[in-house]
Amino acid sequence: MKEDFLHYVWQYKKFDFSNLKTSTGDSLTIINSGQYLQLSGPDFFNAQIILNEQKWAGNIEIHVKSSDWYLHQHEKDANYDNVILHVVWENDAPIFRKDNTEIPTLELKKYVSKEVLENYLKLKTKKTWIYCENEIASIDDFSFNSWQERLFFERLERKEIPILELLKETENDWEAVLFCMLAKNFGLNTNGEAFLKMAKSIPFSVIRKESFEVENLEALLFGMANLIPTEAEENYTKDIQKRFDYCIQKHQFQKKIITPVQFFKHRPDNFPTIRLAQLAMLYHVQQNLFSKIISVSNMEDFYQLFNVSVSNYWQTHYQFDKESPRKKKSFSKSFIDLLVINTIVPIQFSFAKSQGKEISETILETMNAVHPEKNNVIEKFATFGIKSKNAFETQSLLQLKNEYCDKSKCLECGIGIQLLKG
Structure with missing residues (x-):
């Protein structure tokens, strides 16, 4: 008890x-x-x-x-x-x-009553993964969908926290916040924190001023991430080093020691060099990106907005001074989906709240149009009859597992309460 x-x-x-x-x-x-x-x-x-x-x-x-x-x-x-x-x-x-x-x-x-007690004991009997794994699929659609919506917005509110922190740090510069959050997500799980520190170390006013030359953006990102080789071999590498030194001197900001980025266990298309080259090109091609993403809700428009590649050098390289067969290296739709889930929608949500606007329905429509995520948690839920059709459902299931199942909060969970009713 x-x-x-x-x-x-x-x-x-x-x-x-x-x-x-x-x-x-x-x-x-x-x-x-x-x-x-x-x-x-x-x-x-x-x-x-x-x-x-x-x-x-x-x-x-x-x-x-x-x-x-x-x-x-x-x-x-x-x-x-x-x-x-x-x-x-x-x-x-x-x-x-x-x-x-x-x-x-x-x-x-x-x-x-004996029935209420028995339902509780049955619910709290540990199974192989979660307490209600044998009963969860029996919950009626209305109750399950209502709980999923609450879970989704709980998760969205958690994602809003770092956005609000960045907003304070940048003195309410939403463009700067977007740049930092995009950088973090471009780094994925392995390099996310390193990319975030890199982005925060560059005043966004500098990104704005240098965005008209993609090589200058590349120099800033690679330089602040400590990725430019000290012994350059190719002309591009030598030029990038010179541009970085010039930008540092021109804008009078200090180069900080950044957490080392990792290449290990990444597919070449996810190498930090490629992701930073893509980020540089994105900010070169899409001026005033924040104002554009705020007004977009259709996934095809998102795919078009992020339809950028890398500069010519990086089409034939994955690392500095090591040539490879030419490849355009554009954003994949699955990567854009991740950006929408983890960066765009949270920022749209946070910005709308700051303006006193209600966009919950628009956000739900967007997330219902995004492909479901693929990970061990979502696959495990599927084995118990809970199969996800879109990112709205996968995000709610991740919130359910992390904040309720893993913390044994069955009696604060809409599913657990329904099962207790018998």
Whole structure:
């Protein structure tokens, strides 16, 4: 037995409350079970009850055993002075206030049905991967879809946090924020943090000024990422080094030591050199990129917006001074999908909120048009009958697994609550 089950039972009134008695035999009527705020202090705030025809207003504290009150040292915490009812599964000891009056106690196990308890125990029996793996596919479509939408926007709000942090750092320059977030996602999991630090180390005003010459952008990105060889062999490499030195001197900003980027285990098209060359070309071709992405919601328009390649040198190279067969090296649709999921949609969402606009439906339409992600979590859900048709569904499942299943928050989960109903 865990407290989260008792919280669920109390919050949703999953017990017989028609003829309640406290542990001392006083009649108890619940007018308002209180607000479940999950803050420090009592579990439920601003409850109202009637004890022996006397109305009380205050807070409710819930424990598995009444003696947990002393185990948690609530008698020393002023936050618990206004507790009007102690709700427990097992009443194993009387609990007293500071003035030595006994706190009324309700022993819930006398009033919870066998069916509710069995459903809880069945839900909390660990399977091979998640608790509800054998039952999750039985949830009706309406309940499942409603929960998925909430999960999706919970995940979107988490993605908004680094955007808001960057907004403060850049003094509300949305173009600069977009540049940093794109750089991070161009680096993928391996080089994301290194690319982000690189992007933050270059004042975006410099990117704006140098965007008319793609070689200058390449020099800035490669130079700040410590990718330009010290012993250059080809003319391009020598030129890039000169351009980088010139840009540093011209704009008077300091070259910082950046986390080393990694080539290991990457396919050549994902080499950091190629991704940075693509980023440079994107900002060369698409001036005022932020204003463009804010107004786009159709995936074909996104594919067109990111329809750029790399400069001539990088069409015949994957690394400096090492020539390879010519390849255009444009963005793949799957890579653009990742940019939309992890950068574009979160920024659109955050910007709309800052403007007081509601674009939830537009965002859902966009995400429903993006291909589903492919990873171990999504594949595992599919084996239990939950197959994803688009990125809206995959993003919600990732939020479900990371924030509910992995943290055993079954009784805060829409699926877990539905399964408890039996």
